[in-house]
Amino acid sequence: MGEFELIRHYFAAASCAQAGEGVALGIGDDCALLDLPAGEQLAISTDTLVVGVHFPESPDPFLLGQRALGVSVSDLAAMGATPVGFTLAITLPSADPDWLQAFARGLDQMAQRCAIRLIGGDTTRGPLSLTLTVFGRVPKGQALTRSGAQIGDLLCVGGELGDAAGALPLVLGQRQAEQAVTQPLLARYWSPMPQLDLGCALRGKATAALDISDGLLADCGHIAAASGVALVIEQAQVPVSTALLAFAGEARARQCALSGGDDYRLAFTLPAHFLLELQQMGLPIQVIGRVAAGEGVILLDSRGQPVQPPRSGYQHFGSACD
Amino acid sequence: MGEFELIRHYFAAASCAQAGEGVALGIGDDCALLDLPAGEQLAISTDTLVVGVHFPESPDPFLLGQRALGVSVSDLAAMGATPVGFTLAITLPSADPDWLQAFARGLDQMAQRCAIRLIGGDTTRGPLSLTLTVFGRVPKGQALTRSGAQIGDLLCVGGELGDAAGALPLVLGQRQAEQAVTQPLLARYWSPMPQLDLGCALRGKATAALDISDGLLADCGHIAAASGVALVIEQAQVPVSTALLAFAGEARARQCALSGGDDYRLAFTLPAHFLLELQQMGLPIQVIGRVAAGEGVILLDSRGQPVQPPRSGYQHFGSACD
Numbered sequence: 001m002g003e004f005e006l007i008r009h010y011f012a013a014a015s016c017a018q019a020g021e022g023v024a025l026g027i028g029d030d031c032a033l034l035d036l037p038a039g040e041q042l043a044i045s046t047d048t049l050v051v052g053v054h055f056p057e058s059p060d061p062f063l064l065g066q067r068a069l070g071v072s073v074s075d076l077a078a079m080g081a082t083p084v085g086f087t088l089a090i091t092l093p094s095a096d097p098d099w100l101q102a103f104a105r106g107l108d109q110m111a112q113r114c115a116i117r118l119i120g121g122d123t124t125r126g127p128l129s130l131t132l133t134v135f136g137r138v139p140k141g142q143a144l145t146r147s148g149a150q151i152g153d154l155l156c157v158g159g160e161l162g163d164a165a166g167a168l169p170l171v172l173g174q175r176q177a178e179q180a181v182t183q184p185l186l187a188r189y190w191s192p193m194p195q196l197d198l199g200c201a202l203r204g205k206a207t208a209a210l211d212i213s214d215g216l217l218a219d220c221g222h223i224a225a226a227s228g229v230a231l232v233i234e235q236a237q238v239p240v241s242t243a244l245l246a247f248a249g250e251a252r253a254r255q256c257a258l259s260g261g262d263d264y265r266l267a268f269t270l271p272a273h274f275l276l277e278l279q280q281m282g283l284p285i286q287v288i289g290r291v292a293a294g295e296g297v298i299l300l301d302s303r304g305q306p307v308q309p310p311r312s313g314y315q316h317f318g319s320a321c322d
Numbered sequence: 323m324g325e326f327e328l329i330r331h332y333f334a335a336a337s338c339a340q341a342g343e344g345v346a347l348g349i350g351d352d353c354a355l356l357d358l359p360a361g362e363q364l365a366i367s368t369d370t371l372v373v374g375v376h377f378p379e380s381p382d383p384f385l386l387g388q389r390a391l392g393v394s395v396s397d398l399a400a401m402g403a404t405p406v407g408f409t410l411a412i413t414l415p416s417a418d419p420d421w422l423q424a425f426a427r428g429l430d431q432m433a434q435r436c437a438i439r440l441i442g443g444d445t446t447r448g449p450l451s452l453t454l455t456v457f458g459r460v461p462k463g464q465a466l467t468r469s470g471a472q473i474g475d476l477l478c479v480g481g482e483l484g485d486a487a488g489a490l491p492l493v494l495g496q497r498q499a500e501q502a503v504t505q506p507l508l509a510r511y512w513s514p515m516p517q518l519d520l521g522c523a524l525r526g527k528a529t530a531a532l533d534i535s536d537g538l539l540a541d542c543g544h545i546a547a548a549s550g551v552a553l554v555i556e557q558a559q560v561p562v563s564t565a566l567l568a569f570a571g572e573a574r575a576r577q578c579a580l581s582g583g584d585d586y587r588l589a590f591t592l593p594a595h596f597l598l599e600l601q602q603m604g605l606p607i608q609v610i611g612r613v614a615a616g617e618g619v620i621l622l623d624s625r626g627q628p629v630q631p632p633r634s635g636y637q638h639f640g641s642a643c644d
Contacts, residue, residue: 024363028548029467030400030532031365031458036358041346043353044441046409046455050448078352087368089411089453119366122453126372131411131444131453133368136353145351210352226350 010097010104011088011118022084022137023119032119034084036137042084043136043143045075051128056172061099063190064130065106070192071213072132073114074264077199078211080144081136083116089131091124114194144202144209149227149269153207155289156275158195158266160241161216163188165260166248177247184243192264198283202268205278209268215259217309219267220297227269230294233258236302237288258299258309332419332426333410333440344406344459345441354441356406358459364406365458365465367397373450378494383421385512386452387428392514393535394454395436396586399521400533402466403458405438411453413446436516466524466531471549471591475529477611478597480517480588482563483538485510487582488570499569506565514586520605524590527600531590537581539631541589542619549591552616558624559610580621580631 011027025033036042049068051057069086076083088107111117116134167185169175176182195211202209208223216238220231235254244253269291270278279285292298301307333349347355358364371390373379391408398405410429433439438456489507491497498504517533524531530545538560542553557576566575591613592600601607614620623629 024462025465025467029469030397031367031403031465033401033460033465034364034366035462036364038360042356042358042364044356044409044455044457045353046411046442046444046453048411048413048444048446048453050413050446053447075352079355081353087366087455089368089370091370091372091451120368122368122370124370124372124451125375126451127449129413129446129448129451131368131370133366133409133455135366138355140346140357143347143353143355145347147351 010100011121023117026117026119027121032085032087034119034135039140040137041140041143043076043079043081043138044133045072046131046133047072047075048129048131061103062106065103065108066110066191067189068130068132069107069110069114069116070194071264072134073110073116073196074192074194074211074213076134076136077194077196078144078209078266079136079138080142080199080203080209081138082200083114083196084135084137085117085119086132086134088118088121089124090121091126091129093125093128110191114196139203142203144199144206144268146208146210146223146226149208149223149229149231149291150271151229151291151293152272153269153291154272154275154287155220155231155233155291156268156270156285156287157212157216157239158198159284159286160239160244161212161263161265162253162257162260163241163244164192164262164264165256166244166253181243181247184241185247189262192262194264195266198266198285201278201281201283202266202270205274206268206270209266212263212265212267213261215261216267217258217297217299223267223269224296227291228295230292230296230298231289232292232298232300233289234300235307237286239286332422333443345439348439348441349443354407354409356441356457361462362459363462363465365398365401365403365460366455367394368453368455369394369397370451370453383425384428387425387430388432388513389511390452390454391429391432391436391438392516393586394456395432395438395518396514396516396533396535398456398458399516399518400466400531400588401458401460402464402521402525402531403460404522405436405518406457406459407439407441408454408456410440410443411446412443413448413451415447415450432513436518461525464525466521466528466590468530468532468545468548471530471545471551471553471613472593473551473613473615474594475591475613476594476597476609477542477553477555477613478590478592478607478609479534479538479561480520481606481608482561482566483534483585483587484575484579484582485563485566486514486584486586487578488566488575503565503569506563507569511584514584516586517588520588520607523600523603523605524588524592527596528590528592531588534585534587534589535583537583538589539580539619539621545589545591546618549613550617552614552618552620553611554614554620554622555611556622557629559608561608561610
């Protein structure tokens with residue numbers, strides 16, 4: 001078995017060579033074939049992860065497999081789409097069987113959690129990088145875009161923010177702490193679970209949505225720009241985990257929650273009359289502000305006064321929320 | 323404008339930010355959205371091209387853009403699919419505006435020739451590589467797979483083979499020759515035009531098909547294995563261009579035609595009664611052999627005697643058909 005046949009071997013085991021729901025033809029031909037039920041649209045997103053840019057050198061392959069797929073599927077959650085399949089293009093300097101087996105296991109574990117299946121891919125030799133393209137289905141006209149936020153809507157997020165950015169000193173081996181503190185932070189970084197249930201529930205209700213990958217402030221800026229409105233955020237309402245507070249202290253925790261990326265929780269705008277219904281479904285919805293006339297993102301302190309944001313964006317793991 | 327906003331700028335210009343036929347939502351949101359007419363399936367293929375593996379260091383960016391998309395769309399032709407859209411994940415060491423503009427022009431030129439539109443993508447910093455995922459539509463149940471070849475079918479190809487492999491000494495700057503000879507060879511390498519019309523015409527007629535990327539012998543081996551048959555190739559019937567003969571001599575031209583990859587012409591198996599009808603449509607169909615009982619690929623000389631193939635496969639541009 002050649003080096004790269006070895007790779008196909010591992011991924012064939014963790015995938016679907018056969019047809020299944022929505023997948024008429026899987027791995028092994030020139031193309032995969034998908035069926036789409038009448039009245040549905042196909043949602044598609046592509047993400048590349050490069051070693052040294054999106055993850056540290058020599059990452060744990062199991063965790064990398066989990067994270068790579070979780071990050072990609074999160075874009076489907078952000079559109080309110082139901083996962084169907086994904087392709088994986090993997091470039092590797094060499095084909096180490098142990099590495100590949102662990103990576104494929106991590107990928108497969110996240111695939112099972114998201115009910116998504118590997119339908120095709122490509123393997124090449126070169127510096128480690130991954131490009132995943134994910135496919136989901138969504139009822140026609142019900143996809144959650146960034147452009148529909150209406151003045152008066154609530155601004156919400158799908159739970160605590162900042163854990164992934166706060167975990168970076170741990171990911172990079174720069175700091176250590178008790179496991180009770182580090183474990184939830186590292187889990188958020190390495191196994192970001194796409195908020196698929198939340199995304200589905202928001203169909204026909206949220207007026208705009210995305211997943212937070214660049215940081216809350218930067219991503220709210222994307223919604224504001226696409227919708228032609230201003231988003232007002234009450235800083236004190238942005239939820240932060242006790243683990244992050246314990247690990248990073250309040251000032252830095254707040255900074256990570258506002259500007260750190262990689263949380264992959266949803267941010268969305270919602271007409272107020274839908275809030276109670278969605279919260280009663282047990283969905284993790286936190287109101288952090290509202291949509292107003294104007295442009296850009298306005299951050300308010302606890303007295304309702306505008307404050308200067310700590311920084312505007314996030315440049316991948318290397319620069320984090322410093 | 324930041325470096326990578328610059329990139330988005332170039333590709334937004336060469337693509338569709340707006341909706342259009344089959345594309346309900348293009349670039350700029352978490353996902354693109356595709357519509358699929360009732361009774362059709364979506365064909366999907368992913369290809370990665372890495373500098374130094376699939377193309378030389380410092381390639382001409384215009385030609386690279388053309389070739390990258392042509393190679394990817396060829397997989398749609400091989401399935402008999404009609405192109406709809408593609409995503410581009412590009413990793414670049416730096417964002418040189420001249421390079422990007424030329425690359426985007428090459429990409430756009432091939433996109434227009436194939437009637438396919440850029441619907442999304444990702445840009446990252448790192449060693450130059452490209453991952454394209456292409457989407458096409460095909461009537462349900464009519465996609466051309468590799469697995470249906472029937473004993474007695476004709477084995478055909480979509481025209482002359484070997485030009486792209488024969489061009490490699492030119493691509494690599496190792497040889498020079500008159501332009502009348504080099505131009506058609508280099509064009510085949512850098513601007514492989516997917517055989518979309520041929521693929522469409524073969525729907526419901528060809529029993530198996532693929533595009534020749536690994537070399538005729540290796541790719542016929544894939545059809546033979548997937549279909550559980552043997553493919554018999556009459557060496558003298560494999561068409562070779564006069565340019566290749568002039569540049570490389572007969573022995574090497576033959577070797578390139580049999581074992582060189584990167585031609586991206588179709589190879590397919592066809593019940594004999596369809597041949598005349600298809601040829602009368604003006605399609606470039608050459609019969610080179612037939613499907614027989616057994617397994618693997620059998621190469622016959624002009625006296626009908628089995629001969630040893632020159633080599634079994636092709637390992638990308640570096641090793642070509644040597």
